[in-house]
Amino acid sequence: MFRAMVEGVTLPLMVTDGDGQIIFANRSSEEFTGYTRIELLGLNLRDLCAPYESSRYIFSTLSQIKKMAEVDIDFKQKGGRVFMASVSFSPFDHHGSPHLLVTLRDVTRKRIQEGKTREEERYCKLLAERNRLQDQLNRSSKLAFMGELAAGIAHEINNPLGIILGFVQDILDEISEDHPLFESIRIIEQETARCVDVVKDLLDFARIKPPERTRVDILQLLEDSIILLAPQVKKNKVQVTRAYDKGLPYTEIDPHLIRQVFLNVMINAIQAMPYGGGLRLAMGLVHRQQSQKERNWVRITISDTGDGIPQKDLDRVFGPFFTTRGIKGTGLGLSVCQRIMDDHRGKIEIESREGVGTTCSIYFPVGG
Ligand SMILES: Nc1ncnc2c1ncn2[C@@H]1O[C@H](COP(=O)(O)OP(=O)(O)O)[C@@H](O)[C@H]1O
Ligand SMILES: [Mg+2]
Structure with a gap:
């Protein structure tokens, strides 16, 4: 009954001794390897592999395999066709010496598919x-x-x-x-x-000119900048609120250039609220991806409750000379900011909803 089962199964099955010498092969093995059963009985497993595979480590340790092992090996059929096989070795003892039950599966198409998807x-x-x-x-x-x-x-x-x-x-x-x-x-x-x-x-x-970086307390720099805008803040009846996280790391930045970024962004915010509103300054540490790498950033957000930016303009606000403020604007404020932030390997982004307000986020990488 066992012989009939082993012969009838569509899975190529072979038995080898501890050296890989084939001592039994079922019918499916003949189809799989292209050799007749008689031929197979004279061969070693190594002989069935592509030449470059015969020095694989597993072949030198066949007799020491203690539990089921599975490896991918390039197999060579009798005619020379090479394909990828998943070979499993199940060890068993026969008359006191180690033997292996070997099953073979053609995984060429599967591996190519996987390779392709990866590629x-x-x-x-x-x-x-x-x-x-x-x-x-x-x-x-x-x-x-x-x-x-x-x-x-x-x-x-x-x-x-x-x-x-x-x-x-x-x-x-x-x-x-x-x-x-x-x-x-x-x-x-x-x-x-x-x-x-x-x-x-x-x-x-x-x-x-490239930024001249020094260690700067960025919170202090932001506070110094808003003081310079006190007259405009008062004139437009703007309420300033703050939400700063504690213990933020120092950043290596050019204080003059970054003050200019803060000023430009805050001036835009104040200008967007001619009849009063709220200016919210926040600062914290965030985790964010850049080019597939995670890193920490100090994020400063400057939010206003002004008229906002129409969706269609959002992509253009950083472009040089883009302004909606007629002869009063030059459209250079945000381009200058972007340029300075690029030079600092930072980021500047704007989100806005028309009629609700605008938030500008400024990111500095922590640790250079
Ligand atoms: N906080 C803001 N609220 C509404 N619109 C804004 C805000 N910030 C920028 N903008 C829009 O972006 C445009 C470009 O800004 P900017 O580059 O500073 O140039 P300018 O201030 O000279 O117009 C502004 O004209 C305005 O339309
Ligand atoms: Mg401006």
Whole structure:
């Protein structure tokens, strides 16, 4: 009955001695290996493997196998076709010497499939990473170009503007307020001063100098920055609230550049609340992924209850010269911020809901 069962089963079964010498093979083994049973009885398991497999460690320890073991081995059929087999060895004792019951399974297709999926996954990951880098490159080269352009123009315009402003102020000092041209000249002064501001923004934007990092108490830096905005906060009737986590690590940043980031973001927030509202400053440590690696970040969030940003504009707010504030805006504030944050290997992100408010999150990597 056992013989009939062993012969009838579709699983290739063989028995070897402790050296791997084949002493029994069922019918399925013939199909599987391409050898006849007589041929098989003269062979060692090693002879059934691809040549590079015969030095596998398992073959030198066959007689010491104590419990069922399973390995993938490249098998070679009689005709030379190589395929991947999952080979299981079940040890048993026969007349006091170790023997093995060996079963074979063709896993070629399965392994190729697994390999393919792994390969595909790897490819998708690589592709995503490539696209991310390309975006970054596009953005930085665009910004670098704009920066150079801006610096060039700003230098050319700065001096004449200074001269115009100087003369206009001379004229204003000379003429009385009831002079028919007084108002016109006052407007010239005002608008020229505005140009000076734009040029200043452009020069900030063009500041390509890398950050000079020092250890900074970032909470103090944020507090110092908001003090500078006290007049605007008061004028717009903005309530400032704070939620700071305790014991945050120091960060290595350029305090001048980062103050500029804080100022730009907070000015935007205050400007979005001309009729009052709340400005919430929060700071804490967060865990977040970057390029498949987890790391810690100090996160500063600056939230306002202002008019918010329409969904369609959200992608554009960091673009240079994007402004919805007409002649009052230059559209450079957030581009400057982004550039500075890139230089610090940090991040700046904006979330907003129209009519509800805006939150700007600024992240600094902890530990460089
Ligand atoms: N807190 C905010 N609330 C509403 N809109 C904002 C906020 N911050 C930025 N924006 C939008 O992003 C635009 C670009 O901002 P920014 O780069 O600072 O330039 P600017 O302030 O000169 O317009 C603003 O014109 C505004 O439309
Ligand atoms: Mg701004």
